[in-house]
Amino acid sequence: MTRRAGFLRRRSFPIFIACALEIGACAGNPPVEPGVPVLRVESFAGNGDTTITGGGLAPTVRVTRDGVPAAGVAVRFNVVAGEGEVARHLVSTGPDGAASTLWLLGPNAGVQRLVATVEAESVEFSGTARRPDDGTAYFARNDFAEYVAGQLPIIISAGHGGNLQPSQIPDRTFGTTVQDLNTEDLARRIAAELQRLTGQRPHLVISHLHRRKLDPNREIVEAAQGSVLAENAWFEYHAFIETASRAVTREHGGGFLLDVHGHGREIQRLELGYLLSSSDLNQPDAILDEPRFAASSSIRKMGEISTLPFSAIVRGDLGLGSLLVARGYPAVPSASDPAPGSAPYFTGGYTTVRHGSRDGGSVDAIQLEANREGVRDTAENRQRFAEAMAEAILEHLSVHSANAPAASSVVLAGTP
Incomplete structure (x- = not known):
């Protein structure tokens, strides 16, 4: 051989x-x-x-x-x-x-x-x-994508932080081509913090191609724009996420996917995307609690499992956004900032649609759009945010999910 x-x-x-x-x-x-x-x-x-x-x-x-x-x-x-x-x-x-x-x-x-x-x-x-071995890093052809297998019912993905720009793949000519700066490093740090807190690794999926060459958070036509090499990388990236999703479903009955991105807006706050539009979030809680909103979201399964109203999952005191606010990071939606109003807002992209629970399955997904200042700009700030995000994820899942991992040292928001 x-x-x-x-x-x-x-x-x-x-x-x-x-x-x-x-x-x-x-x-x-x-x-x-x-x-x-x-x-x-x-x-x-x-x-x-x-x-x-x-x-x-x-x-x-x-x-x-x-x-x-x-x-x-x-x-x-x-x-x-x-x-x-x-x-x-x-x-x-x-x-x-x-x-x-x-x-x-x-x-x-x-x-x-x-x-x-x-x-x-x-x-x-x-x-x-x-089946993949826990903790092993697997690479697609040409190192265009990477999968680190884990044990937790948590998947961290980053599709817009890659740096590779091979000449064999033409530059994309339409759609967004700007890199989400430092999001690969941020995703790795969040994964490392989850491991530190629980003693187990989450699954981690990374695209190494620059967004000029491939946008894996779009359907294949816009994502690869006819390049066979880019199309292969797109298929392998999403196959890695599906492999991780099957693993967490097989071993835990379901799981949670955080898709990590970065935005360049002037408003320095985190945006959490649930496939709910601005007009959806601008509704009062009584309307947002109608079953149709949970059913059309990327956390449909969580909406079925949680004992709290859907609005509380999305922007209540124990919603992911509010848990991040409690740790010093402004976020929308949250209890203090429940809706984007008329401001621009990322609802979630192709990855959240394909791999979240909206259309079935037991893996809920949230798209994170991280602002730059205080979150992605320096290594120190990325580490500090990764610690906060890992704690918030674990606390969020402990309240709303049947697949919450045990955490040995999570500091709950508001705990002395």
């Missing part, structure tokens, strides 16, 4: 990904009439590889006619066992006769299978999925 870079790997721990290369013609090719070019399709790379559940593999075929690489030939990739998915089902061969796709393995550990078909010929690929 050999080891190959180019798809999911893990760093700082022993690498387990085995990348067996098998080159050989398909058995059982039918007889060919004289004068008709002989087509062959063979597995060229990515057969027999191993990665984590939900991780990406790169099955690659080589197509030849009469032994010569065949360019422009359509290859269809289909998953036949394992509930995985492919980023692109139909791929044309290049000048070297090769064609590849991104194969995201399904949620269950074990051997999974994919078939690549060219005309009447086909070749089967196998891939083995295994």
